[in-house]
Amino acid sequence: GLPEVTNAKVYQSVDLQPGHYVLKIHSGAADGPADVYAVAADGTALPDYSAVPAAANTISYANVVEYQNKTVELLIVVEEAKRVNIGVVYNLRSQYAATGLPWTSFKFNQFDLAKVE
Numbered sequence: 426g427l428p429e430v431t432n433a434k435v436y437q438s439v440d441l442q443p444g445h446y447v448l449k450i451h452s453g454a455a456d457g458p459a460d461v462y463a464v465a466a467d468g469t470a471l472p473d474y475s476a477v478p479a480a481a482n483t484i485s486y487a488n489v490v491e492y493q494n495k496t497v498e499l500l501i502v503v504e505e506a507k508r509v510n511i512g513v514v515y516n517l518r519s520q521y522a523a524t525g526l527p528w529t530s531f532k533f534n535q536f537d538l539a540k541v542e
Contacts (some may be wrong), residue, residue: 427519431436433466434472436464436512440505445542446501448485448511454493455534457524459514461531465501465510484509491533513537518534 450463463475465484472480485499501509517528 427521429519430515430517430528432514432516434512434514435473436510438508438510439508439538441501441503443503444505444540445483446503447539447541448499448501449496449535449537449539450487450489450492450533451496451535451537452489452494452500453516453534455490455529457520457529458518459490459529459531461489462514463487463498463499463512463515464496465509465511467507469510471510471512471514473532474516474531477514489533491516511536521525 448465452477463470464477464486466472466482477483477486479494484501487497487499519528520526
């Protein structure tokens with residue numbers, strides 16, 4: 426077996442002006458066991474996977490494994506101009522012994538960020 430991929434992060438930083446934004450995440454599906462949060466956070470990076478729900482810099486998040494092949498929306502409220510990181514924090518498992526593939530995966534089809542107010 427291969428080691429698990431733990432606390433991996435993929436994100437983009439954007440500078441946002443004050444207002445309300447909606448991040449629409451059009452997700453695909455997992456091909457095995459995976460833990461995946463979509464996250465909007467301020468600061469210099471996304472929080473660690475185990476800390477996402479309680480982290481002080483988490484603005485909004487969703488467990489996208491619960492929304493496979495659906496769209497989930499995150500509300501992002503910005504009181505003053507600041508940099509916001511949007512992306513995913515995830516854990517993947519080895520499935521090499523069962524399938525010959527190195528790790529499980531989770532697919533995202535699209536991220537859309539729009540100012541709504």
